[in-house]
Amino acid sequence: MSGDPTLERIAQGEGLALCAAGNWTARFAPALERIVSDAEKLRGSRPHIFIDVSQVASLDTFGAWLIERLRRSLSDASAEAEIAGLSANYSSLVDEVRRVGPAPKAASESLLISGMLEQIGRTVAGIGGTVIGLVDMLGAVLAAAAKVLIHPRSFRFTSTVHHLEQVCLRAVPIVVLITFLIGCIISQQGIFHFRRFGADIFVVDMLGVLVLREIGVLLVAIMVAGRSGSAYTAELGSMKMREEIDALRTMGFDPIEVLILPRMLALVLALPILAFLGAMAALYGGGLVAWLYGGVDPEAFLLRLRDAISIDHFIVGMVKAPVMAAVIGIVACVEGLAVQGSAESLGQHTTASVVKGIFFVIVMDGVFAIFFASIGM
Amino acid sequence: MAEQEDAIIRVRDVTVQFGSTRVLDGLDLDVKRGEILGFVGPSGAGKSVLTRTIIGLVPKVSGRIEVFGVDLDAANSSQRRAVERRWGILFQQGALFSSLTVRQNIQFPAREYLRVSQRLLDEIMVAKLVMVGLKPEVADRYPSELSGGMIKRVALARALALDPELVFLDEPTSGLDPIGAGDFDELVRTLQRTLGLTVFMVTHDLDSLYTACDRIAVLGNGKIIAAGSIADMKASQHPWLQQYFNGKRARAVVA
Numbered sequence: 001m002s003g004d005p006t007l008e009r010i011a012q013g014e015g016l017a018l019c020a021a022g023n024w025t026a027r028f029a030p031a032l033e034r035i036v037s038d039a040e041k042l043r044g045s046r047p048h049i050f051i052d053v054s055q056v057a058s059l060d061t062f063g064a065w066l067i068e069r070l071r072r073s074l075s076d077a078s079a080e081a082e083i084a085g086l087s088a089n090y091s092s093l094v095d096e097v098r099r100v101g102p103a104p105k106a107a108s109e110s111l112l113i114s115g116m117l118e119q120i121g122r123t124v125a126g127i128g129g130t131v132i133g134l135v136d137m138l139g140a141v142l143a144a145a146a147k148v149l150i151h152p153r154s155f156r157f158t159s160t161v162h163h164l165e166q167v168c169l170r171a172v173p174i175v176v177l178i179t180f181l182i183g184c185i186i187s188q189q190g191i192f193h194f195r196r197f198g199a200d201i202f203v204v205d206m207l208g209v210l211v212l213r214e215i216g217v218l219l220v221a222i223m224v225a226g227r228s229g230s231a232y233t234a235e236l237g238s239m240k241m242r243e244e245i246d247a248l249r250t251m252g253f254d255p256i257e258v259l260i261l262p263r264m265l266a267l268v269l270a271l272p273i274l275a276f277l278g279a280m281a282a283l284y285g286g287g288l289v290a291w292l293y294g295g296v297d298p299e300a301f302l303l304r305l306r307d308a309i310s311i312d313h314f315i316v317g318m319v320k321a322p323v324m325a326a327v328i329g330i331v332a333c334v335e336g337l338a339v340q341g342s343a344e345s346l347g348q349h350t351t352a353s354v355v356k357g358i359f360f361v362i363v364m365d366g367v368f369a370i371f372f373a374s375i376g377m
Numbered sequence: 378m379a380e381q382e383d384a385i386i387r388v389r390d391v392t393v394q395f396g397s398t399r400v401l402d403g404l405d406l407d408v409k410r411g412e413i414l415g416f417v418g419p420s421g422a423g424k425s426v427l428t429r430t431i432i433g434l435v436p437k438v439s440g441r442i443e444v445f446g447v448d449l450d451a452a453n454s455s456q457r458r459a460v461e462r463r464w465g466i467l468f469q470q471g472a473l474f475s476s477l478t479v480r481q482n483i484q485f486p487a488r489e490y491l492r493v494s495q496r497l498l499d500e501i502m503v504a505k506l507v508m509v510g511l512k513p514e515v516a517d518r519y520p521s522e523l524s525g526g527m528i529k530r531v532a533l534a535r536a537l538a539l540d541p542e543l544v545f546l547d548e549p550t551s552g553l554d555p556i557g558a559g560d561f562d563e564l565v566r567t568l569q570r571t572l573g574l575t576v577f578m579v580t581h582d583l584d585s586l587y588t589a590c591d592r593i594a595v596l597g598n599g600k601i602i603a604a605g606s607i608a609d610m611k612a613s614q615h616p617w618l619q620q621y622f623n624g625k626r627a628r629a630v631v632a
Contacts, residue, residue, distance in 0.1 A: 026540045029491045060540035060572060065504050066497075093571040096508055103499035104513050341521020344476030 003057050004028065007035045015048035018070070021055035024063025036066045040073045049074050054085025064090065065097045130356070133334045141264055141330065144257040156262045163266035167228040168273055174227075175220055175274050176281040182219060183282030184289045186210060191294035200294055204301055205308040207286040212313040216279035217271075218365055221324040224271055225357035229332040232263055233353035236336025237346045245337070255337075264329040271325035272318055279317065312377050320368050327364055328357045384443075385410045385543055385575045386431060391440030392599075393423070393430055400426050402599030403440070408543075413569055413576040415586045418596030419617065424579045425469070427596065428545055431577075432466060433457075444543070462490060464543040465536030469551070471528040473520040479506075479531050480516040486538040505534040510564060526557045530564075537568070546578040550585055558582060562589040583622075595621075 005022040018039060024032060042049065051071060056063070067083065074081035086094060148155045190203035236259065239245050245255050283305075290296040296304075335353035339346050384407035393401040400423040408414050418424050429435040431442055433449055442449055447460050473482050483502045487493070503513045509530040520528060529549060536544055549565070550558035562585045569576055580586065586593055587607060594604040595618060603613050611622045 026487070026491065029487075029493045029497070033493050033497050061504055061508070061537075062497075062501060062540060065500060069500065089573070092567075096571055097504050100500070100504045100507050101513060103496075103503045104516050342475035342519060 005032050005035065005063070007039055009039075009042075011046075014046065015050065016042065016046040017050055017052050018042075019052045019055060020067065021057070023058045024056050024067065025058055025060045026062045029062045032063060032066050036070050039070055043074050050082040050084050052085045053083060053090075054087070056090075059090045059093060061093070061097065064093045065100065068094065068097045068100070130334075133338070134330055137260075137330045137334045138326075140256045141260060141333075144254060144261045147257065148261065154257065156258060159258075159262040160265050163263050164270060166231070167224065167266055168270035171224065171227055171270070171274060172277060175223055175278050178223065179216065179219060179278035180281040180285040182215060183207065183211060183285030183287075186215070186282070187286035187289040188293055191290065195294075201296065201300070201304055203286075203290060203294065204296065204304040207283065207290075208305050208309040209313055211279050211282040211286065212309060212317045214317070214365070216282055217275040217317045217320050217324065218361065220275045220278040221271060221321070221328065221361045222358050224267070224274065224325070225328045225332075225361060226354050228267060228270075229328045229357040230350050230354050232267075232329065232332035233336040233339075233350045234346065236260075236333060237339030237349055240337060240339045241341055241346065260329075260333045263333065264326065267325045267329040268322045271328075272321040275317065275321040279314075316368075316372050316377055320365065323368075324361050324364055327360045331357045331360060383410070383446075384408055385445060386577065387441075387443040388427075388431065389441045389443075391427075391430060391442060392438045393426055393435060394438050399599055401430065401437075404596075404600050406594060406601055406604075408575060408577055409592075410575055411569075411573060412591040413565065413578060413589055415590030415593045416577065416579045416596065417581065417586065417593060417621070420581075422596045423599065424596055425547055428547055428577070428579055432464075432545065462539055463541050464545065465539070465541035466545045467529070467532050467536045467547060467549055469547040471520070471532040473528060473532055473535070475520050478517050478519055479523070482520070482531060483534050483538055486535070490539060501538075502534075505537055506531075508537070508564075508568065509534045510560065525552050526554075526561075529553065529561065533564075537572070540572065541574070543575045543577070546576060546580075548579055548581065550580065550582045555584070559584065559588070565589050 003023040005020070005024050005028050008019040008021070010017045010019055022028075051067060051074075053059075053067060059067075071081045071083055083094065187203055187207055190206050191200055194200055194203055236245070239259070245259070248255050248258060287296075287298060287301045290301055291298055332353045335349040335356070339349045386406070386408040388404060388406040391401055391404045392399065404427065406427075416424055416427070426435055430437050431444065444460055445463060447456055449457060449460065452460065473479075474485065477485065480499070480502055483505055484498045487498055487501065502516065506513055506516065511527065511530050511534070515523070515527065515531075520531070523531065529552075533546075533549070536546075546565070550561050553561060562582075565576060565578070566589050568574055578585065578590065580590075590607075592604065592606060593610055595602050595610070595615075597615075597617055602615055603610060603618060607622070610618055613619070613622075
């Protein structure tokens with residue numbers, strides 16, 4: 001397309017005329033900017049400079065602003081540069097950009113080192129805030145639960161069942177599959193290494209204790225934190241963004257009671273069930289590998305398993321499950337309600353929900369290990 | 378660009394269907410260069426659907442749509458890109474990018490399409506803010522920190538970022554107070570005059586139709602049932618138009 005913008009310099013006696021021509025539009029903005037920056041250097045070179053725009057074919061905000069910018073930078077205390085030959089079509093546009101003031105400075109990024117220090121400080125301070133937030137939510141959930149116990153009619157049964165389906169029933173296939181595979185791997189590794197001492201059969205002891213006490217519940221809790229914790233945070237966060245939670249509150253409903261209690265209850269019920277199924281799947285997988293790879297036939301496996309583990313191991317695993325569920329649920333709900341107005345914030349809090357959920361699950365597991373060791377279980 | 382008189386948008390025999398519901402049924406519509414077309418119709422008649430079909434967000438079953446004389450179905454991607462640079466769209470809810478500031482939202486199209494300095498981007502951003510009647514101080518706020526009216530204005534500024542020739546406005550005054558809505562109509566009118574815009578405005582606001590629009594098109598039963606000036610609309614015998622333009626609320630506007 002012809003009509004590239006130009007700015008010709010024509011000397012007129014003492015003065016200088018800058019004749020603009022062509023299309024002064026956004027399409028040509030990079031060229032226009034170059035032309036105008038060059039012309040700005042003419043400031044003060046002549047006593048009288050004016051800009052002739054009569055030859056301009058088309059003008060938009062970009063062109064009008066650049067002409068205005070040129071006019072401003074050519075003007076000085078002694079002489080005001082002028083714009084000549086402005087057609088009636090464009091005069092209102094030029095008037096419009098004449099009102100434009102200087103651009104406000106963007107908030108500057110702080111320096112590298114001080115910025116990093118600031119970030120570290122904020123993170124440390126944030127940890128305290130996180131703990132307070134979690135305790136706050138725990139209290140609110142317990143208070144809501146107490147209220148529901150006093151007025152059982154206000155309990156949201158349908159909602160709880162719905163969430164139970166989401167976090168428990170629909171999670172069964174993936175949980176069972178993964179724990180089955182982990183059971184297989186533990187068993188294979190155990191047989192491979194124990195065989196050197198001729199202690200093949202002890203793989204059953206290892207599998208039983210490990211799966212029932214630790215791996216079963218821990219692995220399932222981590223999966224649930226990734227699968228359901230993130231979902232809770234995203235659901236509550238987008239409800240927060242669209243002011244749905246405020247709407248609930250104004251109608252006289254307690255969001256903790258309506259939204260969070262059913263979710264928490266569903267999770268606390270779901271995790272023991274999933275942990276039990278996961279442990280069974282892992283034992284089954286381990287037994288299968290012991291049979292096919294290690295030559296331990298099922299009858300011997302079961303006999304050995306009965307000797308190796310006691311009910312205590314199973315109880316230890318199961319007791320941990322609801323506590324871990326509560327931790328995951330509380331972290332997810334706190335993060336969900338902390339979402340601010342932007343999509344980015346929703347993403348950050350969903351990530352934080354999963355990361356913190358898994359972290360607290362592992363911390364809880366450590367605390368339980370110390371506790372059970374000291375009571376001799 | 379020789380075509381002076383002819384239509385900037387030409388919609389011919391367009392049919393859009395969702396499942397078995399036919400929303401648009403053989404619809405024809407022309408939007409002329411430099412006019413403000415007000416597009417009205419009962420709620421759920423498919424006004425937004427037509428807008429989204431023209432923009433290309435909703436697929437059509439049959440028909441032909443030309444924008445700037447380019448058939449968008451036949452266009453290759455660079456032709457399409459060229460057309461997209463020449464239009465701006467104001468979505469009903471603003472559709473500002475929530476993780477970007479006002480400044481970044483307005484600069485986004487220019488930053489992608491034009492290789493110009495940050496200084497010019499900032500200056501143009503301020504110019505657009507001034508044009509839509511906002512103070513430059515809002516530049517570093519996030520969309521969640523703006524009021525409803527401000528969001529509409531920033532969204533309009535973003536729609537105008539590349540100085541388009543054609544602007545689609547989807548219910549620009551909904552959710553604004555009457556004074557704010559009046560200002561907005563005035564603003565659209567001013568911008569249309571200063572920038573020579575063509576405006577396609579979906580609206581429910583009778584005031585907008587009276588003060589801002591050159592021509593009105595009415596959608597009903599999947600077709601354009603009437604198009605013309607306010608006077609034509611009032612003279613029409615169609616029952617919905619009668620009720621719309623001569624009803625209680627309409628009389629209040631005229632009085």
